[in-house]
Amino acid sequence: MQTIRYGGDYNPEQWPEEIWHEDVRLMREAGVNLVSLGIFNWGIIEPAPGEYDWTGLDKVIELLHDNGIGVDLGTPTSAPPSWLRRAHPEIRLVDFEGRAMASGSRHGVCPSHPVYNDACASIVEQLAARYGEHPAVQMWHLHNEYGWANAQCYCDESAAHFRRWLADKYGDVDALNEAWGTAFWGLTYRDFDQVEAPAIAPPGVNPALRLDWMRFSNDAHIANYRLQREIIAQHSEAPATTNFMVPNCKDMDYFRWAEHVDVVSNNHYLVAEREEHEIELAMSADLTRAVAGGPWMIMEHSTSAVNWQPRNIAKTPGELRRNSLAHVARGADGLMFFQWRASRAGSEKFHSAMLPHGGTDTEVWRDVVKLGNDLKQLSAVVGSDVTAEVSVLWDWESWWALELEWRPSVDLEFRERVEAYYGSLWKQHVTVDFAHPEADLGRYKAVIAPSSYLLTAAAAKNLRGYVEGGGHLLVSYFSGVVDEHDTVHPGAHASVLRETLGLWVEEFHPVHEGTRLALTSGGPLDGASGRIWSEHVRLDGAEAVAAFADGPDAGRPAVTKHRVGGGTAWYTATALDDATGLRELLAEVLDAAGVERPQGLPDGLEAVRRGPLSFLINHTGQDLHVPELRGTDALTGAAYADGVPVLAGEVVVLAHAGN
């Protein structure tokens, strides 16, 4: 049985050789079985063009291998060496404002530039040829965080690449003109060669151009990945990954990336200053699982504080453990940290590590050792999936389109709505999947569409089929507005969902900042309120579940319900408050859909079942007790015959008899 992968980024080049031996000894003490190596070492292994120095890397790989620690071998292409940057300033990434990125950091180069891509191919060829069959190499880690910091390059090479990409996509420039609606403002093209990168310009840049630019930029990074992947495949059978940043990288459409990697790995860092980290983390994990279509791994998270946020609040006691096991609960088969040993120099010296500056006499180190040992007891989950009855729709393209310039309201934010719905479901102990709007939804009892501004005709048809087939769908406002080119669907707003929702929208009524709209209903939504948005909803088959009591649409429907075929579709025309609005509306939908929620779970207790194990995570400061549960403690072996106690801040992993 495979064990959960455990370890972190290992950067031995920052330390003298004598430290390496101490490192490996301590790794064994902590149960480390995998380290990511060489992610930023291009300048070390190729100190001058075509001149290689493998001494250190050879030694470290042997040392790790001798100690039974596997290697996730990085390609160092996210940190091009000084000699390359200085000899070829033309590879510098040029940002939206036309500023070329200087060196001294990492990234900052154009993903489309042939000079850069040739250099990438060359170093990857060297690495793959040298270590491709080394038994220590268990995985390839291509590049690092594609899309981090300036995912788009606006240099001439990028623009030329964009034109080739467009020609590939559209074939004929008239197809592009049609798709982009260039008749507006006379932006028509006679030839693909006339298209330019959408760099800084007066406001009102063609949104279809911008949207395709987002797609292209995503693909430009994928092309660099593919270039590397194919070289490695010639030398090695080990699986390949690159670390995603779900959901904190808006620029990369990870649904598209997933098909190119063998293992989905993710970097997840808490946003230290926000509240309810556990919900944001759970959402990240669930969305990563959706991207992966099953188990995945954490490639980077932190043992405590990071260093790049405004106030890098450290993790509280037990939080490292709760975070880690929550990831496992939601599908992670590996838990890797950035980084093994805290750096003394450079930009990340204040980033926490598995081995802190203070050494082994520290709480962090003790937590790391304990976690490593506990993970060995949890091998039973490896490879198993999480089952959910509810799915939340997610689409990077809709995110991109919604937040282009010149929308009805700046308060329309993709993540804001998704997080609102996700959070309410989390608090009701409902485990959810995420899905793309065009995915097969048939296995879900309920589907939630918090923010589907861009919804293709195919997706709309998919949703209609889902409802007609007996599904329960809840759609939030400003959905189904445009197609894949950010073109308004023909006719009145939301027309593409008209038959499903039983309504159309005459006019949008975004409200002033801070405005709260009261709702009225004969039922549980009495007392609910809305923010951000109001709409003039025109019923065409649906019935009103709640109405606006004030605001621009006072007396008109605020929440509706429409029975179609065997299923039902709900719609809400405002950003419902969390305490009453979302909670009650979701309860109505889930009840109607027959989604069972665990009973008797206290607030703040996260309970997730994965394969044969249930994870009970107490996010509160009080000891909790779950009377309904029975089973054996997978970590301690204790038998719980009369409910399960979960102490304040602790985690219990319960093995079920049946599995």
Add this chain to the structure above:
Amino acid sequence: MQTIRYGGDYNPEQWPEEIWHEDVRLMREAGVNLVSLGIFNWGIIEPAPGEYDWTGLDKVIELLHDNGIGVDLGTPTSAPPSWLRRAHPEIRLVDFEGRAMASGSRHGVCPSHPVYNDACASIVEQLAARYGEHPAVQMWHLHNEYGWANAQCYCDESAAHFRRWLADKYGDVDALNEAWGTAFWGLTYRDFDQVEAPAIAPPGVNPALRLDWMRFSNDAHIANYRLQREIIAQHSEAPATTNFMVPNCKDMDYFRWAEHVDVVSNNHYLVAEREEHEIELAMSADLTRAVAGGPWMIMEHSTSAVNWQPRNIAKTPGELRRNSLAHVARGADGLMFFQWRASRAGSEKFHSAMLPHGGTDTEVWRDVVKLGNDLKQLSAVVGSDVTAEVSVLWDWESWWALELEWRPSVDLEFRERVEAYYGSLWKQHVTVDFAHPEADLGRYKAVIAPSSYLLTAAAAKNLRGYVEGGGHLLVSYFSGVVDEHDTVHPGAHASVLRETLGLWVEEFHPVHEGTRLALTSGGPLDGASGRIWSEHVRLDGAEAVAAFADGPDAGRPAVTKHRVGGGTAWYTATALDDATGLRELLAEVLDAAGVERPQGLPDGLEAVRRGPLSFLINHTGQDLHVPELRGTDALTGAAYADGVPVLAGEVVVLAHAGN
């Protein structure tokens, strides 16, 4: 009798030909008699350099003409085609920070560039030659919104043009050195060729340079307009206009533009999130009338929400009607909307239109039809003017100068003061004109100078003559400080107004943000307060009307009065509060001047007389009644013998017996 022009921007190129017939049918239903055509169609009619395609435009013009709808024919120069931009990247507008504007939007090119100007001349020549004598063409609409989005270009061609402009203006470089005070910081020039565009630089750039740069940039746009205008004049006798953006374009001095257009047309959009739209709209209309020197037209406004503001709040029920008739009341002979039919694609798809996405079964469409029909009843006002006894001074150059860098306080804002005074007058039902400080003011009983920081010696003399001749003048603080070169008038501050105001200013005392200064007076100004500003006023003939009770000038004059010749000049040394300060001070001035205010008008009722009609606009949610008025309802024919009722949110247009 000419009718009020009614219609909007029409962009048929965005729609298939079958829609055009529906459009024209609906235009007739709505009473549309004029549409603006071809404003952004350069890429359509000249798809490649020197290659023209008139098919669509020919058809549309004939179709409109056949249906009795006139054409306001645009020159498409604000949207240069893709082929021009791509072949000539040197025409890109370069902004203050040195960033060249990319394509994908409109504008974004250098108004001084010969390549661009040649291309403009060529397409305008083609258009004018083809349609110059077409009977449908009732007006020419040159370019679009000159000065929108980066009114200044800092490229080398612009700098060269600026040097020619300076040589023309000053003749001799020593005259420039003298005017600009270049002895300061050793910024002297030996030759005009040494002058550079005032792009990004360390703070403290010579303000006289910046001020002439504003004038030059205004003139650079006028030059492009003139180029086009002269070509058209060779082919057509139809009047020409270009759409102004009064008062929301600070960069264009519309007093200078007005002499070049045959019809003053204005774009006015509500700032959706601010309060009291009706006052801002009235100010826009009155200022446009001052620019036009009589009747004018709305070239663009919106039926409901726009799409480019942070939160695009829609118009409330009746607001479209109230807005429209308020414009007519204040001098508009035409009401055009952007745009006829809502776009499905592009940047403005969420901008409201005469024909919304939802089609004809919508409130907006019904309002548009009703308005069109009502306008036909109001032809009596066409060509007539509005009479006012009070004038407010407005000078774009003073606005520019006041808001250059390194002023006594960031709270000194031109529009803030003008709007404060205008708003107080509006609430007191006083109809006002605007005037340039050097204009003949003899016909006004009272003149208000809310913000005349830059005041030439000639203007100061003009004001003195006005007061000596029996006029009543109210001047607000930080006025009369500099001349046309932003040079302080010789001697103590406000010296240029010393004889008029009977005082001088020893020192400026801007106050902390949020500070309120109490005033004391033996009269109605007791209880008033000030913000932003305090001054050490030294009386030299004037008497104190109110004094500061606290702050840096406690015990010193805050409001003064000075009798000169047959008139009186008031001065206030602080930003008076609206509720007591401005209201009471204005009341004193208006009473002294013998300005009669209508009696018995309820708050929130706007009443304006234009020619034979009076417009009564109820901006409140209550039904109102005006007991003093009598007359016939110009729209319904109803006779009001015992006062006039104006229902909540409604408008009554009253025809007076005598006219």
Add this chain to the structure above:
Amino acid sequence: MQTIRYGGDYNPEQWPEEIWHEDVRLMREAGVNLVSLGIFNWGIIEPAPGEYDWTGLDKVIELLHDNGIGVDLGTPTSAPPSWLRRAHPEIRLVDFEGRAMASGSRHGVCPSHPVYNDACASIVEQLAARYGEHPAVQMWHLHNEYGWANAQCYCDESAAHFRRWLADKYGDVDALNEAWGTAFWGLTYRDFDQVEAPAIAPPGVNPALRLDWMRFSNDAHIANYRLQREIIAQHSEAPATTNFMVPNCKDMDYFRWAEHVDVVSNNHYLVAEREEHEIELAMSADLTRAVAGGPWMIMEHSTSAVNWQPRNIAKTPGELRRNSLAHVARGADGLMFFQWRASRAGSEKFHSAMLPHGGTDTEVWRDVVKLGNDLKQLSAVVGSDVTAEVSVLWDWESWWALELEWRPSVDLEFRERVEAYYGSLWKQHVTVDFAHPEADLGRYKAVIAPSSYLLTAAAAKNLRGYVEGGGHLLVSYFSGVVDEHDTVHPGAHASVLRETLGLWVEEFHPVHEGTRLALTSGGPLDGASGRIWSEHVRLDGAEAVAAFADGPDAGRPAVTKHRVGGGTAWYTATALDDATGLRELLAEVLDAAGVERPQGLPDGLEAVRRGPLSFLINHTGQDLHVPELRGTDALTGAAYADGVPVLAGEVVVLAHAGN
């Protein structure tokens, strides 16, 4: 006996010659004995390359000399002439974002550019040759405000200069790699030629690179100064200065500058909108004295408001006098203003002057005359020093390093902490010196280290020696973290101070914005609180003086004390509140150190002794009385036998019998 220098910047080129005679007459009336001349007149004296016009300058120098007024002769290099900028656009300063600075202001050129430096050398040679032996020239004023507005230039010449500077500093590129920790992110260099200027880049630029860039940029300005200084030395024996901006120029390390000037002169302007100007001014003066190592002079301050701040609040009655005498009290032997006569044109026309726009019938002028006369009575202090028993550590390099990107918390600000400690000491009437951490501290009873993030091993050893030798040291949190390359000292945080403080820091715990942490102690610190920061302190010899009562380190030490040798070292792990925390902790330290504080001084009375005089400055609105003091009033001759009265807002200078 030398008198206190009194005067200001004099810019006669802005005025016609007849005004010059009035100027000199009024200067004599005001007691002016020195003016700074020619600081921005390059364009006047060299109107074209190699063509000189000395007419005006010759005349003015003679006129001043004839009237007994000395000249501080400026080199005009901070305002390069238009012909130089236009002919050589390559000398434009390029900022961090790559934007080249346009002309129209001053500065804005690259300090490393040979073309600029050659032009500087040429004009300085001319000036020095012409006036080097003129008896009026009492001082040379090189350039103006080195480091003002873009202290760093990122152009290619600067980058090349940086590479030479690095080669000089490190000799061998491997030494640079080691010092900069370039193994991190593979940022290694094979050759100095591969290093680039740290312009805009993705976040996380190597902090050691940035830190050396700050040092280099400082040195680049010094090099321009040295170039000028050496030319002048060939022609003149008059002392040289350049005006510093202590402490408001973060970019210049004035400890390094001080060795190159003969006279330390400083520009000090109040931050008009902040509170407690007197404390910030006192800190500036004390730090300037530390830089100078004794007496110094004010080269620029203002008689009232400046013009470049958001709200330029004017000085209150008496503030000019209190400010001026406070500077003298803390070591100033000269008081110069910017500027003599208010300008009518240019960027600084709203900057106050000795002679305002309003002329001589103004309060400012009367204050200027009075001050000039009073200064003549205070010659006794010239050349004398101020004695302090307490020193506060200050290090520009620590400031730079602390505020680089990616620190634990944005609330870590160098000046915030220094000002907190300085302010508390000021309020307790403790006169302090400032010192560099590596300076000899032996003469101080107590040393305070408010913010010593960067602390070299040598400095740490210096502090240890100080405490072992009987000193009393108070160190605030986040000190002793990194060495001179921003590399974390080996081992746990604060390890370099471990033996001195008797503790180490396991983990940093920055707290949320606005969080207040309660402290508990058996003593005076009960009721104190902390902000910004908490830490996991591990005692290793020290004892806890107070503990955190809540927050991430509840129950752990918040304030500690450690006896080492003959002295004691305190440490605080949080930003103590002012009212209780800092006051009581400082009281404990000062008491233990035997620092005597004057008794019976009322709040708001600043009392400083310098040489034979004591300055008593009443910053309150109440008349105060100091019962303990005796002496003769140095200005009025009054004898105070029974305490000294200091009227509201006034200053008394007391001559002590003994001196």
